[in-house]
Amino acid sequence: MDRDSCEVGRAVGGSWRVLLKAEHKDIRRLFKQFQQAGATAAVTKGKIVDGILEALTVHTYIENECLYPEVRRLPDLDADVLESYEEHHVADVLCMELAALKPDDDHFDAKTTVLIEKSADVRYRPNEIGGRPSVTC
Numbered sequence: 001m002d003r004d005s006c007e008v009g010r011a012v013g014g015s016w017r018v019l020l021k022a023e024h025k026d027i028r029r030l031f032k033q034f035q036q037a038g039a040t041a042a043v044t045k046g047k048i049v050d051g052i053l054e055a056l057t058v059h060t061y062i063e064n065e066c067l068y069p070e071v072r073r074l075p076d077l078d079a080d081v082l083e084s085y086e087e088h089h090v091a092d093v094l095c096m097e098l099a100a101l102k103p104d105d106d107h108f109d110a111k112t113t114v115l116i117e118k119s120a121d122v123r124y125r126p127n128e129i130g131g132r133p134s135v136t137c
Contacts, residue, residue, distance in 0.1 A: 063084070
């Protein structure tokens with residue numbers, strides 16, 4: 001697969017790898033904003049979570065449709081990719097549950113915190129997956 005062969009890369013007029021790197025940075029920023037928002041900042045937290053849900057949706061789509069199919073072709077990485085798909089599934093379930101909650105719901109902060117903790121390893125790893133070489137993003 002070449003640099004822009006994924007539909008996402010063509011749709012945004014560039015490489016999906018560039019978009020994925022930017023998404024990682026945006027997600028980390030949003031996580032930090034949520035963690036720094038005050039306990040009584042329900043409206044602010046609601047807006048931040050809306051951004052988190054949007055960013056994670058884009059992030060997951062790019063990885064599932066562009067990155068992982070490419071990485072699965074590399075020797076001995078299939079199990080790592082399958083684990084990543086499952087991690088995304090767990091995050092997707094949390095996102096769907098969060099989307100149904102209001103910011104003042106008793107479970108809103110706790111569920112968002114769990115999502116952040118489970119997604120805390122969202123990072124740009126240009127040459128490593130599972131401690132082994134991978135595609136260069």
